[in-house]
Amino acid sequence: MPYRAYHLLMGLAGAVAVGVLLLLRASPHGHATTGPRWKRRLLDAGLLLLAALGVDLGAGCRESKDPARSGYAYRDREARRQARRERLRAQRTVGRTAAPPPPTTPRPPALTPPDGSAAASAHREPPRLEPEPDKAAIEAAALGLRSKAPLKLILRTHDEATAIASGARGRYPFDKAGKARVLAELGQAQLACDDLRRAGQLSEAGAGLMKKRLARLHRRVSGFRHKGMRATCYRPAHRPSPQTLSYKRLAARLPLLEELAATGKLNAAVVSKVLAAVRADVLVIEQPDRSSSSSLAGLFGDEPPKKDPEKGKEARARKTLAKKVRRLMARVERRLRRGRPRGLRGAGN
């Protein structure tokens, strides 16, 4: 039967079925989820059949020998995509003209790309656009395959990678090892598609669609940066104070400040303001309830004593550090008063 007539018949049958359901005021969803098990199974089977036919149609259209007969959905989509690609290429050219024109004067030697690809730079390649796999057909293929045990890897990997690629699991959902695992599983899942196709458990079209989808997911997940790769110019890594405040850090900072003041690398006004800020920091550290709000305080060895055997030792260490900081502050202040600090140079505008 020609595929066009086949399509029309199937469409007509579907329309009649929908019409009957509407006339009877029946809810397909309600029927599919409630009622006796045999009825639900019958509906499931019907849906699976329709899905399988959909996949078969896609495969059949691809094999058609007559491209002029364009009643095939697949060919329609391909034609549309081709037209869209052409349109985008044209638009891109126009879009580039909106940007400042390329320089017409020859550039100095330093402007030549060091990798020697000046010829390649003379023209710009169109963007690499990936055609979107047919989601309905993939859904149908997946629905039909879900019960087969060997496909669990494919489906689990597919679902996990889809969630990551869509951002549903947050912006940085995994660390380096986690990302490597997902990418490896995506690779294995693609190989599994081939195995199933060879074993006859998956049609060529179904395996092709699934592999295409998995390859696309692989690219998307690859492009997703893991937790260790998150610095941007406007989100620089930093540890906000007051969590970072500690006697230990202040005791390390003050000698450096003293040295910078002594060598004239910082002027008096700066040193005096830094000292004032240090004094304010000491007050923050001394706050009795700080330990409860500062989870990082313990990392820097100055958290207030806890009720445990280490209590005395920690308290002594803290006291020693506090003394050291006060001594260092006094020393820097003395140096500031005694020395001849560098004055500010003209910094106006």
Added chain:
Amino acid sequence: MTDLNDRRQDSLIVEVTQRCNHDCLHCYNAWKNEVPYPTSEELPGAEMRGLLDKVLDETGAGHVTLTGGEPLLRPDLPDLVDHLHDRGTEVNLITNGTLLDEAAIERLGPHKISVFELPLLSCEAPIHDRLSGKEGAYDAVTLAIADLKLAGQTVVCVFVATALNLHTWAETVELAFALGVDGLMFNRFNPGGEGFRNLALLQPSPAALREALDVAQERSLAYELSISCSIAMPPCLFDYDRWPSLTFGFCAAGKADAYYTIDPAGNLRPCNHSMVVLGNLRERGFWELADSAAMRGFVAARPDFCEGCRVVDECLGGCKAAAEVCYGSLRTCDPFLGTFSGQARKPT
């Protein structure tokens, strides 16, 4: 099935003015390129606020970075900060610090700016001043950092790693730590604009950068100081496993944290380094421009050199914008990778 094309934009960069009181040797501003920038227009305060409202509503972005030029040259900057703060937007301010005295900090309001980003180009005043093109810049920026810390603000300093200042990096980390900064950025010099004219003078070698990263690793542990590298360091030249304490950033084109940049006239560009104007946001919608062929081309482009590299979709081939600005092509290596591609070892 989840739609893989769901998109959102977390953050926007807003260049509030082209004017600047510095003349940095490494400046990459788009209007400093040899190719003339299409406009020098600067939207007045009310229009700028209206435009930002429109774009923030469209994108749902909760974070804005204000930069320039020197943003503090706009007298209405505190109004803009107030406006963004009132609508619950997180604000970063990138400034050279020369105008950031106690009064200016007070005018900006307490804790309305999440992070102040200031340059700290060297612990040696003459080197900092030379790179900034302004005498007294070092004293001004150190004083601004001290004032900000005294006011309890969060400060992150930016060290632009060039051949002129790299030898002072270790001491500069100490200076930053002594001043009490909350984080430090180690950004390799990324040519563009004025910087490209000074390429031969400023470009450091990968070996020198690796040594500096060794220092950064050691100091970051010793001082418990966060150090990040937000300019792409190509994985074929730098093995990140050597510096586990540091955070590395990459080109974010096509991702939710892309560097979409709005210029003072309301034009949208793919990032702050790029000179390509996608269109004006006063006339067109954000997503319309983000969907444009020019932007799709920007996202999809990879340098020919990176063909076959396992991690190319992760690193996106260095800085495409720098490649385009300097050589007129998105498919050429950026000036850093291009210069040292002979030393590159593609990850396998």
